[in-house]
Amino acid sequence: MQNILNYINGEFLEPQSQEWLDNYEPSSGKVYSKIPNSDERDIALAVKAAENAFPNWSKTTIEERSSILQRISESILENLEILVIAEAKDNGKPESLARAVDIPRAASNFKFFSQAITQFSTNAHESVGLNAVNYTLRKPLGVVGCISPWNLPLYLFTWKIAPALVSGNCVVAKPSEVTPMTAYLLSNICHNAGLPKGVLNIVHGLGTTTGQAIIEHPNVKAISFTGGTATGEHIARTAAPMFKKLSLELGGKNPNLIFADCDYDRMLETTVRSSFANQGQICLCGSRIFVEASIYDKFKTDFVNKVSQLNVGHPSSKDTNVGALVSKPHLEKVFSYIEKAETYGGKILTGGNKVTVKGYEDGYYLEPTVIEVSSNDCKLNQEEIFGPVVTLMPFKTEEEALQLANGVRYGLAATIWTNNLNRTMRLSSEIEAGIVWVNTWMMRDLRTPFGGMKDSGVGREGGFEALRFFTCLLYTSPSPRDLS
Ligand code: NDP
Secondary structure (H helix, E strand, O other), X not given: OEEOOEEEOOEEXXXXXXXXXXXXXXXXXXEEEEEEOOOHHHHHHHHHHHHHHHHHHOOOOHHHHHHHHHHHHHHHHHOHXXXXXXXXXXXXXXXXXXXXXXXXXXXXXXXXXXXXXHHOOOOEEEEOOOOEEEEEEEEEOOEEEEEOOOOOHHHHHHHHHHHHHHOOOEEEEEOOOOOOHHXXXXXXXXXXXXXXXXXXXXXXXOHHXXXXXXXXXXXXXXXXXXXXXXXXXXXXXXXXXXXXXXXXXXXXXXXXXXXXXOOHHHHHHHHHHHHHHHHHOOOOOEEEEEEEHHXXXXXXXXXXXXXXXXXXXXXXXXXXXXXXXXXXXXXXXXXXXXXXXXXXXXXXXXXXXXXXXXXXXXXXXXXXXXXXXXXXXXXXXXXXXOOOEEEEEEEOOHHHHHHHHHOOOEEOEEEEEOOOHHHHHHHHHHOOXXXXXXXXXXXXXOOOOEOOEEOOEXXXXXXXXXXXXXXXXXXXXXXHHHHO
C-alpha cells in the first residue's frame, strides 16, 4: 500500500508522530493508501523551512519565479493522465471530468499566475505643487498558509499556491485529508521543476490538528482558505487576534432563476450540468432551482426525464455521468436530507436512493435527486447539502424570484436564464452573490475576481486580486528636499 509523504524543506518525510490515516477510494469503499497524521511538530518544521527560504525566494527575479511556475504547469500537462486517474480514484469523480476540467485547470492556474506577475504593477501619485512623488510597493508577506477542500482537490489547491509562490511568499499548504493524492504528486512535480527547498511545503493530516496548527502558528502571516462556512468562522476566530490576513471562500446555496423567455433547450441542458456536475459537489452548483410558473410543469417533466437518464457509475467508465460521493460520512450526510425530505415539506420527483454499482458494492453512490418544495424557508433550501440533490419551486414575478434568490444566508453564485436584457441588468445588480452568470454556468476567466457575499466568505481570489492578497502594500513618500 502506498504511503503519502509530507514535503518539507525539499524532502519527503514521514510524520513526526509515525501515525498514519487511512485513505479511502470512494468508488470501491476500500482503503488504498496511508496519509501522514501530521501534528504541530510537522507544521513547526514546515514553517521554519519556509522562513529560512523566504529571504532568497522573495528576492528572486520575477522572470525566475515565472519560469519555474511555467515549468510546473507544463509538467502537470505532461503527467495529465496520471493525475486524472489519481484524482478520480481519490475523489470518486468521473475520470472524464478530471480530464476535461480539474487537471487542465491546475496547469492553467500555474500558467496564468506565471504570466500575471509580469503585468502586476504599483502606482505613483505625484503631489503637484509640492515637488513630490509618492509611490507604492507591494511586498510578499512571508510565510503563508493555504488550506483547500476535497471537491476540486488539485484545481483549488493550485489556485491558492500559484499566486502565493509567484508573488514571493513561501507556503505551508494542506490539502483535505480526504483527497491528498494529487497534492502529493504535485510535490514531486514542483521538486523536479526546480522550486528551491522550503519555498513550498505540503503537510498532510486532519483539519483539526494539521490545519489547526497552521492557522494557530504565529509566524504564518496569511491564511487562504476554501471550505465550509463553519470552518471559516473558526479560522477567523482563531486568526483574527493575531491580525493574520484572511481570504475565506466558503459555502453556497446558489439560486438558478429560470424565466419563460429563455433559450429553453440550452437552459435545460446546462441546468442538468449545473445541478449534478462532480456529483453536485461544486460550491458553484445551482442547488435551488426557481422556475417561472408558466413553464414550471413543462420544465419539471423535461428536467426529471433528463436527470433520470444520468448514469451513476464507476469513475473510470466512459458512460458515467455521476461518480461516487467523496466519503461515507458525506454520503450519509447528503442521504439524511433525502430521508427527511418529506418531513421538511419536500416531494422527491426522481432519485432518492443509494446505488449499488456491480463490482464496487461498497462504493458511495447516490442517485441524482430532484425534490419539489413549496417554501424557500425549508431546510432543503436553507442548508448546504453539497451533493447530487436539487430543489424545484415555481415563482410568479421577477420581484418574487429576486426575493427567493436572496432569501438565504449564502451569497456565492447565481444563474439567470432570460433573454430580457433589462431584466438581466436589474437582477444581476440586485442579486446578493459574488458571481452572477447569465444564460451560462461556470464560465470562468482567471482574470476576474472570485468570491462570495454574506456567509459565503470574505475576500476575492483570481487575477490581480489574488496577487494583492498575497502582498503587503507599502507607501513611500520621499521628501522633496531629499530629491533635490
Ligand atoms: P471543510 O471546511 O471541512 O474543510 C476544508 C479544509 O479545511 C480541509 O483541508 C480541512 O481538512 C481543513 N480544516 C478543517 N478544520 C480545520 C481547522 N480547524 N483548521 C484548519 N483547517 C481545517 O470543507 P470540506 O472539505 O468539507 O469542503 C466542502 C465545503 O467547501 C463546502 O461547504 C463548499 O461549499 C466549500 N467550498 C467553497 C468554495 C468557494 O470557492 N467558495 C469552493 C469549493 C468548496 P480535512 O479535510 O483534512 O478535515
